[in-house]
Amino acid sequence: MNTTHSLSGRRRGGFTMIELTITLLIFGILVALAAPAMSGYISQTRVDQAMNGLTSDLAYARMVAVRRSQPVTVTVSATQYTIDVANPPSTTPLRVKNVNVNSEYPGLTLSPALTITFDSRGLVRSGVDPANGTPVTATRSTQQASLTILPTGRTYRAY
Numbered sequence: 001m002n003t004t005h006s007l008s009g010r011r012r013g014g015f016t017m018i019e020l021t022i023t024l025l026i027f028g029i030l031v032a033l034a035a036p037a038m039s040g041y042i043s044q045t046r047v048d049q050a051m052n053g054l055t056s057d058l059a060y061a062r063m064v065a066v067r068r069s070q071p072v073t074v075t076v077s078a079t080q081y082t083i084d085v086a087n088p089p090s091t092t093p094l095r096v097k098n099v100n101v102n103s104e105y106p107g108l109t110l111s112p113a114l115t116i117t118f119d120s121r122g123l124v125r126s127g128v129d130p131a132n133g134t135p136v137t138a139t140r141s142t143q144q145a146s147l148t149i150l151p152t153g154r155t156y157r158a159y
Contacts, residue, residue: 062118
């Protein structure tokens, strides 16, 4: 009886080049199919981040107005928004915050352009429709998000 084994008769473990190539090809196809959906998701996330920032800054402006017992003005344009606090006895307001939306979120625009003033009680004195509030919309390519500034000074965001 011959008990010697030859290595040439046994199959070695591992993957063949064809198996690896087919696996990589399938993976590449799946990535190519998922990329457009991921791009839209990232774009919508940036729009949502911008609106969350604006919502937070509006609440901050309202809080500053109450704390200082001074009017605070928030000016929104297509590419930026600013927060200014009355600075008596000077006639020049003190700029508390300036956010350039285009540099932080490229391609994003805000609309409409408006100026909102919070009084010392945190209520909106001017710049908001007293019946329904005023919507602000952020747009980036096909993605949009909006919030509504209410006459009470609060913001409402529909998701």
